[in-house]
Amino acid sequence: MRNYSYIFILLCIVLFSCRKDFDFESSTGNLGFSKDTVYLDTVFTNIGSSTYTLKVYNKSNRNISIPKLELEKGNNSKYRLMVDGIPGNVFENVEMLAKDSMYIFIEVTADAIDANPADFLYTDRILFGEGSQTQKVELVTLIQDAYFIYPQRTQNPDDTYTYESINLGVDINGDPIEIRGTVLDETDPINGNELHMTNNKPYVIYGYAVVPSNKTLIVDAGARVHFHAESGLIMANNASMQVNGTLSTTEDLENEVIFEGDRLEPDFSEVSGQWGTIWFTQGSTNINLKNLTIKNATVGLLVSGNDGTASPTITMNNVQIYNSSNVGLLARTGHIDATNVVINNSGQTSLACTFGGNYNFTHCTIANYWGTPNQNSLLIDDYDGNPTYALTQANFNNCLIYGTTNYSISLKKEGIDANFNYQFNNCLIKFNDFSNQFGSHPEYQFSGSKYANCLIATNSSTNKPDFKNGNKNQLMIGNDSAAKGMADFNFSTGTNDILGASRTNPSDIGAYNFIIFN
Structure with a gap:
């Protein structure tokens, strides 16, 4: 009986090693994204943001491996990523099945001094791939000092x-x-x-x-x-x-x-x-x-x-x-x-x-x-x-x-x-x-x-x-x-409504004078 068990295991190894749907090819820069820029809403200096999502699509019929997925500023970035449940700023060999998708979760905690002094925007990019086939998604956050x-x-x-x-x-x-x-x-x-x-x-x-x-x-x-x-x-x-x-x-x-x-x-x-x-x-x-x-x-x-x-x-x-x-x-x-x-x-x-x-x-x-x-x-x-x-x-x-x-x-x-x-x-x-x-x-x-x-x-x-x-x-x-x-x-005599409009006689009940709605 033990010999039959060994034979069954050996057959499984052989069969699965021959299945091409588990082979992963290097990404060639044909990923799709739910948005090309992720705007993380305004945050106060040094106060963490909410979590935002980016959806990444493998539109090809092939299983692919993204050789590198990273923040352009690397470990110096004020943004944080979570990919496949793993937090980090740099990831290697991220696998995606054919016609599949995955979520990337994004957060930021930054100081006003990290932002562009002209517009108080703090930016970075998520880079997908390497060399000439690298794809990019922009990250933008307005940092308010307080x-x-x-x-x-x-x-x-x-x-x-x-x-x-x-x-x-x-x-x-x-x-x-x-x-x-x-x-x-x-x-x-x-x-x-x-x-x-x-x-x-x-x-x-x-x-x-x-x-x-x-x-x-x-x-x-x-x-x-x-x-x-x-x-x-x-x-x-x-x-x-x-x-x-x-x-x-x-x-x-x-x-x-x-x-x-x-x-x-x-x-x-x-x-x-x-x-x-x-x-x-x-x-x-x-x-x-x-x-x-x-x-x-x-x-x-x-x-x-x-x-x-x-x-x-x-x-x-x-x-x-x-x-x-x-x-x-x-x-x-x-x-x-x-x-x-x-x-x-x-x-x-x-x-x-x-x-x-x-x-x-x-x-x-x-x-x-x-x-x-x-x-x-x-x-x-x-x-x-x-x-x-x-x-x-x-x-x-x-x-x-x-x-x-x-x-x-x-x-x-x-x-x-x-x-x-x-x-x-x-x-x-x-x-x-x-x-x-x-x-x-x-x-x-x-x-x-x-x-x-x-x-x-x-x-x-x-x-x-x-x-x-x-x-x-x-x-x-x-x-x-x-x-x-x-x-x-x-x-009402001598008063304005809440928007600053004068009250005339006859005047209207409530805080607002009537208006014609668009």
Whole structure:
């Protein structure tokens, strides 16, 4: 029996050694590629890119061996390759079967000083083959220099690290609550004055950056601030913030201030929940936000209380908040005065005025096109009804409040009527009570005095806002909008819309004047 086994093995060796489909010929430069140039999207200096792919095709009827596959800059290249699951910069005798293909995975980590100083592009090539039959695929990446703000770390004896942290008080058990972060410094040895963010180059924040008490964070027009995962800004007690964006003249939003995540690839441009929040803690004061866009946070703005003065703690003009995985603007006992604010695409609620407070919203568009059945656009409550959480006022003048679900507003009153004061003037509100479950609810009597001259969208075809594209945060209203010409001009006099166009009489409900769509 053992002899038969030997004979079988010998026959297999002979047969397979004669099969030509396992012979590999040297490549003659006839490879095909999914692209002739791989553009790796913009990355920050010394921050690794996402992984990009190049597909290589053997279009011939022969098995081939690529004698050399390498980065032109070799081991000095800032690019990294993975071929057939093996990482490296230089590969030899890479085999491909006839009519087969393979993937090459590409990443890069480079410094701005590695890039061409004229255009900040860092380039290299992947070379396939040798000599006159060499084929090339270009690699191109834009490297952006930036100011990096991050917590310091200390190495422990066991080679672990202890990171700088921020104390947020104590929990119900008396234990300290700490998060990873750092305090912004006016004389940082690398970044200079971190409390004055300019438009010279972007800022990238890791962890939470704190504006300390009695200090003011100033953000210049055109500044870009990027947040890593689980990062954000915190205004301490008596800290202030002045965002000084101005109107832009091009689609590049060159004068707008933008807060967003640190993933710059197009695939991440509209992804929610990439970073934490901008947090105004109890006692922060004199907050002025102008021409600011906040994108892709967990909570766009978190407001914990007010400064206790008669003036608004937070003033907002021309502010846009998009793609918040939880809430766009979450205020608890806040004191906010807002004009031309646009909020959309929030996992729970776009605007939450909770725990009472004092609010004035004029010519705002509060929408929610998140696309699940449980979210709404506007939530107002007084928590448990305790007078401490009284809703002193919540005025909505010429506001457009709409979304994909039937009920765009939710009013939750636990205390007495005298402590729950709200008013909607000339607003367009979606409230499709198709089953009449709220017909006798006192807070939703739209013919009453609390809803003066309001338009109620009771179904999908009545009082439509005619947004350009709500799903894509394009909340300009068109010529067919029910909001056109229906605003109270007493609230519009002397104002411009969010794009800088003058409001004329009659004026339009919401943050935008109507336009004719192309």
